[in-house]
Amino acid sequence: MTTATERPAISPQTQRQTEISAMTQDTLHHQNDPVAWSTLHEALVRPGTWKNAWDLGLTPWDHAASTPALRSLLASPEYPELTKGKILVPGCGGGYDVHLFAQSPGCEYALGLDLSPVAMQKAEKLRDEKSISPQKAQFLAGDFFVHPFGTKFDVVYDHTFLCALQPTLRKDWGKRMAEIIAPGGHLITYMYPLSDHEGGPPFALSVEVYDSLLSTEFEKLFMEDVLETFESRTRQEYGEKLAVWKRK
C-alpha cells in the first residue's frame, strides 16, 4: 500500500472526538446507530477529515460486505465486460467490493483507493484472510481527484462515494470519471441516497444529478431499481438504483 497526500490538509482532531472514540470505538461502526452518525457528522464538518473518521473508528456506513445488487449484476450473463480488465473502486473503504471484482472472471486487477491508510490496511488484511492475490486486489491510500493512476480503467464502481463528497465537488467527480475511464469502458453507479433530505453525508442525490454530471461523456446503458439491499437500508426511506454507463 502506498500513501498519497490528502486534499485539502486534515484538520487536527479534537479532544472530544478522541474521547468519544475511546468510549465508543466498539459500537460506532454499527449501522443505524444515531450516535455514530451524528458523531461522524461532527467529525466531517470541515472537509478533509475522512482520515480522522477512520482513525477514530467512525464508520457507521460500513456493512462489512460487498454490495448485494453488485453481486447480482456481476453474476448475470448480460454484461460480462463489467468484470473484465482494470477495475477501480474509488472511496472503497473496507474494500469488500474490490475483493468481489478481484474474484470475478476476466479481472486483470481491481484497485481500491481511499484517503485513509487505516481503511487500506483493513482491506489488505481481509484480502489476505480471503486468500485473494495481492496482484489481483490492490489498495492505495490517495485522493481520487489528484492521484496519478498512470492508466485508464475498463470499469469503475461508485458505491456511496459521490454521496460522501461535498456537493461542490460533484462536477469534478464527473470530469474525473470521464478522464480515467477508457473509451468504451464502463462506470457502474450505485445511485444512493435518492432523496431530497438536507445535509449529509450521505448527501441527497437524484437521477437528474447523475444525468447532468455524466450524460455528456457517457451513454446510460441501463438503470434499474435496487431490489436487494443491505438489511439496515430496508428501514430507510431513501431510493436506490443501479446504473451502468458506457464511456463515449
Ligand SMILES: C[S@@+](CC[C@H](N)C(=O)[O-])C[C@H]1O[C@@H](n2cnc3c(N)ncnc32)[C@H](O)[C@@H]1O
Ligand atoms: C461513505 S464511505 C463509503 C466506503 C465504501 N464505498 C463502502 O461502501 O463501504 C466514503 C469513503 O470515501 C473515502 N473518501 C472520501 N473522499 C475521498 C477522496 N477524495 N478520495 C478517495 N477516497 C475518499 C472516505 O475515506 C470513505 O472511506
